[in-house]
Amino acid sequence: MERTKKITIQDVARYTNVSVGTIDRVIHNRGRVSPEKRKKVEEAIKKLNFNPNMLARTLALGNQFTVCALIPSVPSPGHYWSMPLQGLEMAAAQFKDYGIITEYFFYDLFDEKSFIKQAGKIAELEPNGVVLAPLFLQESKNFTEKLRKKGIPYIFIDADIPDDQSLSYIGPDVKQSAFIAGRLLNSVLPEKAEILIVNMVKGFENASAQRRIEKGFKDYFNKIGQEENKTIHTLTIQSTQKEEVFRELTKFYIKYPAIKGVFVTNSKAFLIAEFHRLHYLNIRLVGYDLVPDNMEQMKNGGIDFIISQSPVQQGKRAIQTLFDYFVWKKEPQKIQYVPLDIIICENLDFYINFNRHSQNGINNNQ
Amino acid sequence: MERTKKITIQDVARYTNVSVGTIDRVIHNRGRVSPEKRKKVEEAIKKLNFNPNMLARTLALGNQFTVCALIPSVPSPGHYWSMPLQGLEMAAAQFKDYGIITEYFFYDLFDEKSFIKQAGKIAELEPNGVVLAPLFLQESKNFTEKLRKKGIPYIFIDADIPDDQSLSYIGPDVKQSAFIAGRLLNSVLPEKAEILIVNMVKGFENASAQRRIEKGFKDYFNKIGQEENKTIHTLTIQSTQKEEVFRELTKFYIKYPAIKGVFVTNSKAFLIAEFHRLHYLNIRLVGYDLVPDNMEQMKNGGIDFIISQSPVQQGKRAIQTLFDYFVWKKEPQKIQYVPLDIIICENLDFYINFNRHSQNGINNNQ
DNA sequence: AACAAAAGTGTGGGCGCACACACAATTTAT
DNA sequence: ATAAATTGTGTGTGCGCCCACACTTTTGTT
Numbered sequence: 001m002e003r004t005k006k007i008t009i010q011d012v013a014r015y016t017n018v019s020v021g022t023i024d025r026v027i028h029n030r031g032r033v034s035p036e037k038r039k040k041v042e043e044a045i046k047k048l049n050f051n052p053n054m055l056a057r058t059l060a061l062g063n064q065f066t067v068c069a070l071i072p073s074v075p076s077p078g079h080y081w082s083m084p085l086q087g088l089e090m091a092a093a094q095f096k097d098y099g100i101i102t103e104y105f106f107y108d109l110f111d112e113k114s115f116i117k118q119a120g121k122i123a124e125l126e127p128n129g130v131v132l133a134p135l136f137l138q139e140s141k142n143f144t145e146k147l148r149k150k151g152i153p154y155i156f157i158d159a160d161i162p163d164d165q166s167l168s169y170i171g172p173d174v175k176q177s178a179f180i181a182g183r184l185l186n187s188v189l190p191e192k193a194e195i196l197i198v199n200m201v202k203g204f205e206n207a208s209a210q211r212r213i214e215k216g217f218k219d220y221f222n223k224i225g226q227e228e229n230k231t232i233h234t235l236t237i238q239s240t241q242k243e244e245v246f247r248e249l250t251k252f253y254i255k256y257p258a259i260k261g262v263f264v265t266n267s268k269a270f271l272i273a274e275f276h277r278l279h280y281l282n283i284r285l286v287g288y289d290l291v292p293d294n295m296e297q298m299k300n301g302g303i304d305f306i307i308s309q310s311p312v313q314q315g316k317r318a319i320q321t322l323f324d325y326f327v328w329k330k331e332p333q334k335i336q337y338v339p340l341d342i343i344i345c346e347n348l349d350f351y352i353n354f355n356r357h358s359q360n361g362i363n364n365n366q
Numbered sequence: 367m368e369r370t371k372k373i374t375i376q377d378v379a380r381y382t383n384v385s386v387g388t389i390d391r392v393i394h395n396r397g398r399v400s401p402e403k404r405k406k407v408e409e410a411i412k413k414l415n416f417n418p419n420m421l422a423r424t425l426a427l428g429n430q431f432t433v434c435a436l437i438p439s440v441p442s443p444g445h446y447w448s449m450p451l452q453g454l455e456m457a458a459a460q461f462k463d464y465g466i467i468t469e470y471f472f473y474d475l476f477d478e479k480s481f482i483k484q485a486g487k488i489a490e491l492e493p494n495g496v497v498l499a500p501l502f503l504q505e506s507k508n509f510t511e512k513l514r515k516k517g518i519p520y521i522f523i524d525a526d527i528p529d530d531q532s533l534s535y536i537g538p539d540v541k542q543s544a545f546i547a548g549r550l551l552n553s554v555l556p557e558k559a560e561i562l563i564v565n566m567v568k569g570f571e572n573a574s575a576q577r578r579i580e581k582g583f584k585d586y587f588n589k590i591g592q593e594e595n596k597t598i599h600t601l602t603i604q605s606t607q608k609e610e611v612f613r614e615l616t617k618f619y620i621k622y623p624a625i626k627g628v629f630v631t632n633s634k635a636f637l638i639a640e641f642h643r644l645h646y647l648n649i650r651l652v653g654y655d656l657v658p659d660n661m662e663q664m665k666n667g668g669i670d671f672i673i674s675q676s677p678v679q680q681g682k683r684a685i686q687t688l689f690d691y692f693v694w695k696k697e698p699q700k701i702q703y704v705p706l707d708i709i710i711c712e713n714l715d716f717y718i719n720f721n722r723h724s725q726n727g728i729n730n731n732q
Numbered sequence: 733a734a735c736a737a738a739a740g741t742g743t744g745g746g747c748g749c750a751c752a753c754a755c756a757a758t759t760t761a762t
Numbered sequence: 763a764t765a766a767a768t769t770g771t772g773t774g775t776g777c778g779c780c781c782a783c784a785c786t787t788t789t790g791t792t
Binding site: 374375376386387390393394418419420421422423424425426427428 | 777778779780781
Binding site: 006 | 750
């Protein structure tokens, strides 16, 4: 078909009888151009509908930006943190040719020392930007303070530290996610029922998130005026080890045998599901995150609902945001909540498949 | 920080003591290079980890691709089809500088003549690729046949024509979406209940999709062994006009006053919700698509679940797929199902907000 | 052997843009 | 008045890559 000739800076120059240099000057308005010509050029740009070719611009500028990502390591293939990582990598590939260089620093989810160590490395590198999952509260605060002093912008993913001067937070609205959990669990429970919230903590993870989840969950039942009908217990287990969890659960269920629904505030709902299955307990279960263990339990009916917080998106978005910030000088929104997907047995497969394949990415040709 | 010098074709040339021309020849293996040098170059590329800069390549090649999108027009701001369009536009902006030129052709959802007319225009233009929503079955078949003859690849979005030789289908798995609807409705219904499926058709839309939805919905109840407990009625209304719909509903509900749950197979669930509200009917309701009217009814409790089929994603994906096909010569998957999001009152806002803002897009800086 | 054809290789121009620099036309300072 | 600083403008080079073309060497043919 007849090609709509794309107009270049040269076309504008010819049209206005000035040199490309002048055009360039008015585009970047760095002065040195007479008012008349400037006006003529500006009009021509409008009239010809000229937009600079970003590829050429990027190529000509040739500047580079390094961004460091500080996230938990991925101990096993299907682990939760493989998903944000995947998103980061996809976006990194996409923007590679734009001069975005992405480096990854992994820390042990249960060892704040490793966090400090890796954070130190990043601080030393002095990158142009940082993406971090601030799972250790105090250590993260120390780190971001250092970054602030050096003038390095940083973005939180997955968990937030409110009131911190981060460039942006990209992750779930935890309170709302708890509301959803409440709603979902409530929908499959009888009018009157006892409910259990299970917290599992190990190490010194950013526990404020868990507390906010718990609160949101309870708030939901207040909000809908069900606080009379539903008794909500809380069980906090200082481990994610199966044996330990099972022991605590046994103890609890003996004491409170009337539990009809359970809400697990982290990605370990599958443990509870296993327990239920083992003891032939017919208890509704809601949990977080589309990890393989949870998917398996969902498929065989041990988990009723999974709330997924777009982990891949989070990674992608983070890089995207920094890219926009660096290259287009676009100030991001301070808070970027991601979709909270409700997963049930029936739509499970789509979420698995859709995110696997070359979701997007300019450059996924190898 | 010390910048990881990105290696170029020149570096490879210097390293291997051959000219860039030769390097270029082996990269695109278009022959004319002796076996020894070829080997040396290939090794060097591996060793130096050279990847060609896609920006430079695109710039140098300078070829253009026109893609035409044939979709329903957007009669009002919040209309369903504004969302796929939004996705198309976002992706179009993203790939503009890569030489992808996107043109839109709109047809009237209720007028197959307009479809034929617009399709004719596209055929005349002979673009490099086409994205179409094949809502008119026969007309679409005629169109794609013409495209096939001309060797123009095309992609279906939103609705599929099975067994057609399209490059790809990007849209929901309708059967599965109906399963989800069944599951959701069932979860909020008593053990024994009467259910109503409402079809609304106007004009000659691709009705096979609706039939597949209906079948999938019924299949779900068979699958879970509830066909005994649930009586499923079907009501087909030949209009989407409020008055007409209300009249038919009245007639139906008088005849079958025991209906406890309704499943609407298109995006007009809000009409049913209004009717229920008007007559103080406490009936559970499941429908499709996050259009403003539905959102409003969901907020005031008239709709329990909305299933959303990632409309924005569909548009984005379509352009992305053609881009990959043209520029990277990447053969797409024949079927690309999109996520089926389950929307409830509690997560509604996220879906609204998240898709509005610069979801992504290299080039959204103006 | 002589010469044509083919294979192998390097050079240079161009894609669209940014920017440094040279120079001309001012304006300002001395 | 002249030198100096300032403003206005054009030219040229390079970003990394692709490709047409000229050139050299090898191979094949009668």
